[in-house]
Amino acid sequence: MTSTQTETDECTWLCDYCATCAVGPDCSRLDVIVEPDEIEWRGGAVVTARYRCGCGHEWTCRWSSELLHPQRGI
Numbered sequence: 001m002t003s004t005q006t007e008t009d010e011c012t013w014l015c016d017y018c019a020t021c022a023v024g025p026d027c028s029r030l031d032v033i034v035e036p037d038e039i040e041w042r043g044g045a046v047v048t049a050r051y052r053c054g055c056g057h058e059w060t061c062r063w064s065s066e067l068l069h070p071q072r073g074i
Ligand SMILES: [Zn+2]
Pocket: 018, 019, 020, 021, 022, 032, 053, 054, 055, 056, 057
């Protein structure tokens, strides 16, 4: 485990899991976290994040743009 991990990393909250690596026999979900390679927001309610894992698997995930506002209240 690396020592420095900043929770304020702007992409950390958009991390997703590589579905290909996650089914590997020696992998736990935490081993296959991938940060978005590209984030696309066209001003609407949905943010599209594009992921590219080291294994070659690529996928996209759509997030509500509400997630972009950490201080949106409870
Ligand atoms: Zn992978």
